[in-house]
Amino acid sequence: MINVTLRQLRYFDALARHGHFGRAAEACSISQPALSMQIKEMEEALGGLLLERSARQVALTRFGEELAKRVRDILRSVDELGDFARASCDRFTGRLRIGMIPTIAPYLLPRMTKDLARLHPELDIRVRETVTPKLIQELADGRLDTAILALPVSEPSLTEVALFEENFMLVRPASDEGTPVPSREMLREMRLLLLEEGHCFRDQALSFCKMQSPPREMLDANSLSTLVQMVSAGIGVTLIPEMAVPVETRSASVSLARFKNPQPSRTIGMVWRRTSPLARQLLQISEVVCLSAGKQRGQRTPAPRVARG
Numbered sequence: 001m002i003n004v005t006l007r008q009l010r011y012f013d014a015l016a017r018h019g020h021f022g023r024a025a026e027a028c029s030i031s032q033p034a035l036s037m038q039i040k041e042m043e044e045a046l047g048g049l050l051l052e053r054s055a056r057q058v059a060l061t062r063f064g065e066e067l068a069k070r071v072r073d074i075l076r077s078v079d080e081l082g083d084f085a086r087a088s089c090d091r092f093t094g095r096l097r098i099g100m101i102p103t104i105a106p107y108l109l110p111r112m113t114k115d116l117a118r119l120h121p122e123l124d125i126r127v128r129e130t131v132t133p134k135l136i137q138e139l140a141d142g143r144l145d146t147a148i149l150a151l152p153v154s155e156p157s158l159t160e161v162a163l164f165e166e167n168f169m170l171v172r173p174a175s176d177e178g179t180p181v182p183s184r185e186m187l188r189e190m191r192l193l194l195l196e197e198g199h200c201f202r203d204q205a206l207s208f209c210k211m212q213s214p215p216r217e218m219l220d221a222n223s224l225s226t227l228v229q230m231v232s233a234g235i236g237v238t239l240i241p242e243m244a245v246p247v248e249t250r251s252a253s254v255s256l257a258r259f260k261n262p263q264p265s266r267t268i269g270m271v272w273r274r275t276s277p278l279a280r281q282l283l284q285i286s287e288v289v290c291l292s293a294g295k296q297r298g299q300r301t302p303a304p305r306v307a308r309g
Contacts, residue, residue, distance in 0.1 A: 006078065008042045009071050011035055012050065016068040019057050076142030083145075083277040092281040093122035099135040099147035100127060103201045103224060104268065107243040108148070112292040119288055131198045139273060146282050148289065150200050151269040158271045159279065161286045164293050168208070168239045168264040170257045171231050177255040184209050184259075191236030193227050196220040201266075205239045208264035228252045241266065243293070268293070 014024040015035070025032040043050050050064035060068060082094075096116075100109065105127070113125055128135070128144060135147040136155060151160055170181060182190065187209045195202040197220070221227045225248055227238040232252040240248060249256060270286045272279065 002045055004042055004045050008038050009075060011038050012042060013068065013071050013075055015039060015051070015058065016060060016064070016071075019059070021058060072141055079142050080275070080277055092120050092278075092284065095124045095126060096285070097126045097128065097143070097145045099138060099144045099149075100129050101132055101135065101147075101149045101200065102129055103150075103195075103199065103241055103244065104148055105129040107241075107247055108289070108293060111295055112289055115288050115292045115295075116285070120285075132200045133198070136271075139271065142273075145276065145278060146270055146272040146285070148268065148270050150204065151267045151271075153271055155271070157274055159274050159276075160269055160271050161283065162267050162269045163286060163290050164268055165265050166268055167242050167258070168205070168266070169242055169245055170237065170259060171228055171240055171249070172237045172255045172257065173231060173234050174253045174255050175234075176237075181257045181259060184264075187237070193230050193236045193238040194220055195224070195227065196222050201241065204264070204266055208239070224248050228254060239264065 011024070011028055011030075014027045015021065018024040018027060021032050021035060025035040028035060039050065046067075048063045049061050050067060052059045052061055109127060113127075116123060116125060128138065130138075132149050132153065135144065135149060136153060136158075138144045139147055140157065148163075151162055153160065172179075188211055192205070192209065194205055201224075202220075221230065224240050224244050228240065228248045229252060230236065231238050232254050245256065270282065270289060272282050276282065
């Protein structure tokens with residue numbers, strides 16, 4: 001009988017994901033020597049090398065790569081056992097791991113966590129902010145319970161719940177105040193500032209302008225805050241989601257304008273695994289998120305609706 005502990009499986013999974021003993025040890029909240037010892041004991045128990053070790057990084061052996069896939073499935077199943085037990089309770093308790101994209105998190109998160117703490121005080125809320133592809137992967141791996149992002153994600157393994165619609169605003173230098181709002185065709189001729197590749201909001205802005213890709217000389221940024229400050233400096237123009245306006249424009253010398261109908265917009269929603277035992281509880285959480293979004297935007301947001309699942 002092979003004697004491998006669940007703790008060792010979690011350590012190995014972290015090492016496989018990070019590819020570095022130091023970062024994996026930090027993620028697991030243990031020392032690097034302790035992690036190395038546990039992995040070595042796991043190799044001895046399994047009778048094969050899991051890693052190719054070097055001074056700078058570690059790489060999985062072929063055996064390690066195959067094992068990593070199975071370990072991920074095992075850990076996801078173990079986590080779902082806990083979720084199944086929590087789902088049987090009347091109240092939603094314990095850890096809730098929520099992922100959010102960067103163009104939502106800074107604006108929705110403060111009010112959302114306050115409302116969740118008030119309505120579900122037993123929850124231990126953990127938030128992960130990153131771009132959509134990483135959120136989808138971490139949901140599939142069982143490292144997140146749910147994610148709040150722009151729909152659709154079109155993943156058959158996920159349930160999608162639409163929360164609210166949000167328009168995009170045009171941000172121009174303050175000197176453009178009162179001038180005609182450019183059409184999408186005119187925007188293609190202007191210096192349009194965008195988020196760097198990987199952000200879905202970048203793709204949505206390009207889609208509105210009917211541009212496959214921006215000109216090569218275009219400047220990109222990794223946050224909406226940087227984009228707005230670049231506009232304030234007279235470098236160009238940009239689009240930002242409406243929920244970001246109060247935060248990002250309060251200290252910037254810029255002009256805001258709405259486009260003519262049909263206005264560019266996005267659908268914000270929550271997604272989770274179709275197999276999640278917490279589906280009923282997550283639907284309740286989506287109702288709280290809708291409430292929080294309505295407060296943040298000064299509007300009454302309709303109840304969430306299941307778009308897929």
